[in-house]
Amino acid sequence: MYLAGLITGSWRLQLLYVAFVVLFFTVLEIRVLCRHCPFYSRGGSFLRCYANHGLPKLWSFQPRPANIWEKATLVLSFLLMGGTPILIELNGLAILHGPVSRQIYTGLTYASALAIVGFFTLLSVHFCPRCVNFSCPFNRTPRELRQKYLDRNPVMREAWASLD
């Protein structure tokens, strides 16, 4: 994205992207995902978990499952976060001249795309199957483990059971 900025001479998209990422992790994700997470119910005004440790808890804990709009917001945000860097890089490629420069830049764009796919694959394979935030649309914790967890968490069990 830095190279795309140098090539195009415009940093507007990069700055918008950075603003979106900061806003997502500090406000949006807390609102649509984290406040449904068991980690969020811990005492104090700041989150204590393995991912967003130290961020302020702007809303009260909500043990009920996330609704369809919250899930849709999360999925859309992830698509934007993963897809925008590639679009910005392709924007640079569109005006880049010289075959060698284009080949190198194309290779870097492929590498970026692979890194993004790799990151989400890593999350999906190693974290999503053992995450306790069952509200997340990407959660893949096996059904029997979910049930065992809910059996030991009466607050969440009650909130989830009231929807059955």
Ligand code: SF4
């Ligand atoms: S573990 Fe994930 S969903 Fe839960 S509070 Fe931390 S960042 Fe949010």
